[in-house]
Amino acid sequence: MSADPTAVLLPRVVAPRAPAPREARVKVLQMGPALDVRGGISSVEQLICDYLPPYAAVRHVATMTEGTKLANALVFARALRSLSRTLESIEPAIVHIHFASRGSTLRKFILANMVLRARRPLILHAHGAGFDQFHRGLPAPVRRLVSRTLQQASVLIALSSQWRDFYVYECEVSTSQVVVLPNPVRVPARVADRAGRTQVQFLHLGRLGQRKGGYDLVNAFAALPEAMRARARLVLAGDGDVEGMRKLAAPFGDRVRVLSWIDAHERDRLLAESDVFVLPSYAEGVPMSLLEAMAAGLPCITTPVGGIPDVFTHGVEGMMVPPGDARQLRAAMSAFIGDEAARLAAGRRAYESARAFDVHTYARRLADIYQRIAPVAEMRETA
Numbered sequence: 001m002s003a004d005p006t007a008v009l010l011p012r013v014v015a016p017r018a019p020a021p022r023e024a025r026v027k028v029l030q031m032g033p034a035l036d037v038r039g040g041i042s043s044v045e046q047l048i049c050d051y052l053p054p055y056a057a058v059r060h061v062a063t064m065t066e067g068t069k070l071a072n073a074l075v076f077a078r079a080l081r082s083l084s085r086t087l088e089s090i091e092p093a094i095v096h097i098h099f100a101s102r103g104s105t106l107r108k109f110i111l112a113n114m115v116l117r118a119r120r121p122l123i124l125h126a127h128g129a130g131f132d133q134f135h136r137g138l139p140a141p142v143r144r145l146v147s148r149t150l151q152q153a154s155v156l157i158a159l160s161s162q163w164r165d166f167y168v169y170e171c172e173v174s175t176s177q178v179v180v181l182p183n184p185v186r187v188p189a190r191v192a193d194r195a196g197r198t199q200v201q202f203l204h205l206g207r208l209g210q211r212k213g214g215y216d217l218v219n220a221f222a223a224l225p226e227a228m229r230a231r232a233r234l235v236l237a238g239d240g241d242v243e244g245m246r247k248l249a250a251p252f253g254d255r256v257r258v259l260s261w262i263d264a265h266e267r268d269r270l271l272a273e274s275d276v277f278v279l280p281s282y283a284e285g286v287p288m289s290l291l292e293a294m295a296a297g298l299p300c301i302t303t304p305v306g307g308i309p310d311v312f313t314h315g316v317e318g319m320m321v322p323p324g325d326a327r328q329l330r331a332a333m334s335a336f337i338g339d340e341a342a343r344l345a346a347g348r349r350a351y352e353s354a355r356a357f358d359v360h361t362y363a364r365r366l367a368d369i370y371q372r373i374a375p376v377a378e379m380r381e382t383a
Helices: 040-051 069-088 103-117 131-137 140-152 161-169 214-222 242-255 264-273 288-295 326-338 340-357 359-382
Strands: 026-033 056-064 094-099 122-126 155-158 178-180 200-205 232-237 256-259 276-279 300-302 318-320
Touching: 026 040, 026 069, 026 103, 026 359, 040 056, 040 094, 040 288, 040 359, 056 069, 056 103, 056 359, 069 103, 094 103, 094 359, 103 122, 103 140, 122 140, 131 140, 155 161, 155 359, 161 178, 200 214, 200 264, 200 288, 200 326, 214 232, 214 242, 214 326, 232 242, 232 264, 242 256, 264 288, 276 288, 276 326, 288 300, 288 340, 300 326, 318 326, 326 340, 340 359
Parallel strands: 026 056, 026 094, 094 122, 122 155, 155 178, 200 232, 200 276, 232 256, 276 300, 300 318
Antiparallel strands: none
């Protein structure tokens, strides 16, 4: 948080602003992780940059990168300078800040309070799977300050109805400020034909470790009856506890393969060659990996946490199991190994469901939000 805990209460100074040029009626400064940082937030940021309609011009400023603490301190200092310069000028009309939890929240809310003091339209875009626990664990004065910053945003984007309810009831954000906007995904024109495969490959993508259920998944695979396990394979890829996961998987030889972080090309190849996606998480926003798997036509096994119930239905696109329930996870895997028809049908339904989150639709909805709040900047000038 800012060194001055009363920053949000200071008088606001209105910066001069001229009309935006006709070729870009809405100008946006997007702030969040660098676009090449591993993870779902950067993926969403890149899709926003790539797919916004031409009347919305976005400039991205990185607030952190994958480097040392010193490197990240320098990146954040540059972000502060960039925001300060733009708030003193006529641009941007809107500042769109992505945040997660813990240090991400505290850093981003320094930026947010700069925007609020300058009386510019502010969008806070909440991604953190653990923000609720983080918020509840803050000292009461800091918790009130974080909530007050959220309450002053022009728009708070929540990833699901569950997260909307948290921000409304626990952070006391007005329902009129919160917009539910699940993450976007590119939906391909066609997907792989998975019929007739003799081996069922399960795939897990994301941070390897406890929160996304990676350990549970390897243990559930280990507990499959030998006849079932002989017909299956498990591939896990991501960052996090890669070496720990490899040690856990070692007894199964090439039946369980653990990869470090992969690029988009390799991700798409693995999605095409796999048969079932598994994400037995303990906490989530709306995971990009789940949406990408659905868009690739994969049936999924996941858990009813965070915003997942908003985008995935048990018995339709696959199966939901309680987080940490190894018996039900194993049973779901066994069911998909033994029933190709059910597996293929769930994959087809997953692909159709993913269309609701297509990036083109998402970009239009976000641009509509930008247009709705952009005039606020002009009205504040004349206030």
